[in-house]
Amino acid sequence: MPSNSLIYVSLLVSAMLPHAAQARLSPAESRMVETVRSEQDRSIALLERLVNVNSGTMNLAGVEKVGQMMRAELEPLGFDVRWVPMAAVGRAGHIVAIHKGDGKGKRLLLIGHLDTVFEQHSPFQTFVRKGDKAEGPGAGDDKGGMVVMLAALRAMQAAGTLKAADIEIVLTGDEEDAGSPVETARAALVEAGKRADVALDFEGLVRDGGRDMGSIARRSSYSWTITATGRTGHSSLIFTPQYGDGAANELARIVTAFRQELPEPNLTFNVGLIAAGANASIEADGARASASGKTNIIPAIAIARGDFRTLTNDQTLRVRQKMEAIVARHAPGTDAKIEFEEGYPSMAPTAGNRAVLASLNGVNRDLGLPEMPELDPLKRGAGDISFVAGDVDGLAGLGPYSTGDHAPGEAVDLPSISTQAQRAAILMSRLSREPRK
Incomplete structure (x- = not known):
């Protein structure tokens, strides 16, 4: 059996590991981590408000109201926010928000969606917290993803890294049931993709065997x-x-x-x-x-x-x-x-997408988190990032982990909101400092 002194040394090393990981973060990055953690209750409260507004795709007024709520969160962060109406395709519209930085680093496109699959007739309408989980329509897909996005941006603002970052956000109002013709319904997103250097999709994180996975591909539909x-x-x-x-x-x-x-x-x-x-x-x-x-x-x-x-x-x-x-x-x-019929194109696995995942794994290393392997694309559905995948490198799955999506009982893992926001804030800050090719 090991001696008491060896046991003491082992315990001491284990206790120091998180601090060693934190030491690899810059002061600004450490500030981001602290901000996300300290604002977790604020993030959960916002998620509850968003979830309790029905925004089924065909509830046009509800989708627009969620868009207004997101505008109220984004404008104080320095974003120029506009509403893009989609009456031409029978849908509510999209939020497009632009943050002008110093023009020196990579331009980021953040993607999420305002709508859910739960229409007004659904019996599943209310946010209910159950310990470290919360059930509700869109709690994970994708109101939880928008909350992660906002938590990361607030952390960047607190740390001073948002000021120089060039970021465009597109929050579609019909991701779950796209309007037709799709060329009109996704025009704003496609145009944003042509302007960007990296696209980050804030739909849900996928776990496989309990391990967080990186999504560098999505199949068509x-x-x-x-x-x-x-x-x-x-x-x-x-x-x-x-x-x-x-x-x-x-x-x-x-x-x-x-x-x-x-x-x-x-x-x-x-x-x-x-x-x-x-x-x-x-x-x-x-x-x-x-x-x-x-x-x-x-x-x-x-x-x-x-x-x-x-x-x-x-x-x-x-x-x-x-x-x-x-x-x-x-x-x-x-x-x-x-x-x-019209559908969602594919997001093929590319070397550029793998490079973005490698950057995220650099963040994981410095946070003391496990590396995220590539997710088998058979294990996730189609998504909006595919509309820009032909023009820009990207990564999907930066939203929180959730279970039971698209069915009553959809539940988000609340601690994953904090973890994902920390990852996103540091990743976006680092990418926005990289020179454009």
């Missing part, structure tokens, strides 16, 4: 609709040369071929809704279908809706072409077409 048609008649004539296979069997052929021929790494595809019969239709919202028919009638129409997700734009093009080829083969006596 595209929806599709297949409409198959066939010759209708008495069921006893199915599969004859005169009547062919019928619309339902044509659709079944297509869906089966997708399952057999499409699989490849980083691709997922899903059939979410099917209707077939003598008559069939899908409602305008794309979420409900109706059909009528009889067992002794060959179906004249069959409709399916689904989605697919890819890691790169090249993969998106390749998968679309394969789907189109499968649809075009046609069973006897049938026809079919596939239509693709």
